[in-house]
Amino acid sequence: MTVGLRIVADTPQGRLHDERHDMSTAVLARTRVPFPAVVPGLTISPAAPDLWRVSRASGAVVGHIERHGGDDRVRYRARRVLPGGIRSIELGEFWSPREAAELFR
Template identity: 60%
Template sequence: MSATIMTGARRREPFPVDVPGLQISPAAPGLWRVTRPQGAVLGHIEQRGVGVESRFGARRLVAGGSRSIELGEFWSSRDAAEVFR
């Protein structure tokens, strides 16, 4: 995984798990960009809440790139990432 990226007082953390076949990189605090290894952007995963209330929302980019659709909200980061495979 990549190192933590600093942005002022807020940090962009690396995605909590590695998922084979996907590259997941920090886009903003609590937000990760999901891409294919060849570079095509598939969508984003957003952390919602903290601690035991933390969930992960997955959104897929619609062809053309400016809109996205909600794929669901998941209790684990791995489950949220698996919907892109």
């Protein structure tokens, strides 16, 4: 016996609707949060959960900072975008978000 479930739509409230029932399922999604430090001369904006895009005042993207690890062992990995914007190189891992961002100044 095969049981099929057809998902009709993702609603603005973040719930999925099953056309066969009047029930909905909550969808848990990690949200994008602002970068935890302010660094003069740089604009750091959320790109994905635990990932930020680093750009200069001119708007040119210079790299990314990624948070990884658990609550007690959080690290920040900095990556510089190479000319052309397709590839990047890792610059290092840091204990604080400010240290990772200072590499791009």
